[in-house]
Amino acid sequence: MPNATFILKEPNSNEASLVYLLYRFNGQKLKFSTGQKIHPKFWNEEKQRAKETRQNPGFTEFNGLLNNLDHKVNDAYRKLLNDGISPTPDKLRNILGESLHKTDSSIKHDLISFAKNLILNSTKKPETIANYKQTLRILEEFKNYKRITISFDSINLDFYEDFMKFCLNKDYSVNTIGGFIKNIKVFMNEAFDRGFHKNLDHKKSRFKKVEVEISLILTTTFRGKLTTDSALN
Numbered sequence: 659m660p661n662a663t664f665i666l667k668e669p670n671s672n673e674a675s676l677v678y679l680l681y682r683f684n685g686q687k688l689k690f691s692t693g694q695k696i697h698p699k700f701w702n703e704e705k706q707r708a709k710e711t712r713q714n715p716g717f718t719e720f721n722g723l724l725n726n727l728d729h730k731v732n733d734a735y736r737k738l739l740n741d742g743i744s745p746t747p748d749k750l751r752n753i754l755g756e757s758l759h760k761t762d763s764s765i766k767h768d769l770i771s772f773a774k775n776l777i778l779n780s781t782k783k784p785e786t787i788a789n790y791k792q793t794l795r796i797l798e799e800f801k802n803y804k805r806i807t808i809s810f811d812s813i814n815l816d817f818y819e820d821f822m823k824f825c826l827n828k829d830y831s832v833n834t835i836g837g838f839i840k841n842i843k844v845f846m847n848e849a850f851d852r853g854f855h856k857n858l859d860h861k862k863s864r865f866k867k868v869e870v871e872i873s874l875i876l877t878t879t880f881r882g883k884l885t886t887d888s889a890l891n
Contacts, residue, residue, distance in 0.1 A: 660684075660735055662728045664706040669698050673783070677724070678851075681731050681750065688747040690754055691851035692727060693779070694720065730754060748856065755853030766854045769808045770797055773845045793841035800824050810855035813846055818865050836867040843867075 660683040668675040674695040681688040700714040701707075707724060708717040734753040738745045755766070765772040777790050800821055801808050808817075818839075825835045846860045859865060 660732065662731055664692070664724055666696070666698060666701055669701070669703070671698055673697065675701075679724075679727055679731065679754075681735075681747075683735060683745060686745075686747055688731070688750050689851070690727075690731075690751055690853070691848065692724065693852060694723060696720065727754065748853075751853035753853075767809055769810055769813065769842075769845060769849070770794065770801065772810075772849050772854065773797070776845065776848055789837055790841055790844075793838045793845075796825065796830075796838055797842070810846065810849055811857050813842070813857060814859040815862065815864055839865070840867045 660681065663680045663682075665678050665680060666675040667678055674697050677692045677694050677696060679688070679690040679692055681690070696708055696714075700709050700711065700717070702709045708714055708720045710717050714720075731750060731754060734750050735745050738749060743749070765775045773790070773794050777787060777794065780787055780790065782790075797808060803824065804820070806812070821838075822835065825838060830838075843860050843865075846855075846857070849855055850858070
């Protein structure tokens with residue numbers, strides 16, 4: 659029997675935690691980010707809903723959204739069966755993602771639009787949001803420089819190398835660039851959890867946050883490529 663449950667990503671956190679929907683069916687499991695966050699002290703683990711307390715005045719709308727998702731995932735599951743289609747986690751994720759974000763199609767395809775929306779609704783610490791915004795700014799600079807659209811599917815190893823060269827050419831430190839890469843991976847993971855793409859290139863071993871210990875090798879390698887590319891052009 660299909661079963662929907664809700665859990666906190668970080669149940670022991672001292673700040674608001676993301677809420678995940680887990681849907682188990684036919685020996686399979688869908689893990690879907692609701693996009694909603696709540697402080698663990700306001701979460702009723704037994705009921706899997708927000709506590710009904712004056713200290714958390716938005717609990718009615720919050721629980722209504724979770725109830726809606728519960729109904730939607732069950733409806734989606736039944737509709738696939740009625741249409742003769744075998745339900746899979748990816749199919750259900752796509753249906754839920756479409757349902758939650760009907761109003762703005764751009765955030766479902768464009769990394770920068772998605773990042774802007776994520777930052778706008780983030781409950782992270784101010785310093786984390788500031789880091790996200792810095793990454794967004796450099797992504798927009800890179801986009802304008804290359805005259806491209808940065809879709810989710812474009813985030814691959816070619817993007818990684820081009821982006822690294824661009825950042826090094828602007829004299830950002832290796833640690834700063836590493837922060838950019840880390841945040842890009844955060845953006846991609848959040849979008850994946852919401853069913854907006856299936857691209858996992860950002861999880862490859864070569865697509866990694868660089869560290870200061872390899873700065874000499876990294877700088878020599880990419881600056882060497884820049885010099886070679888300039889000589890050829």
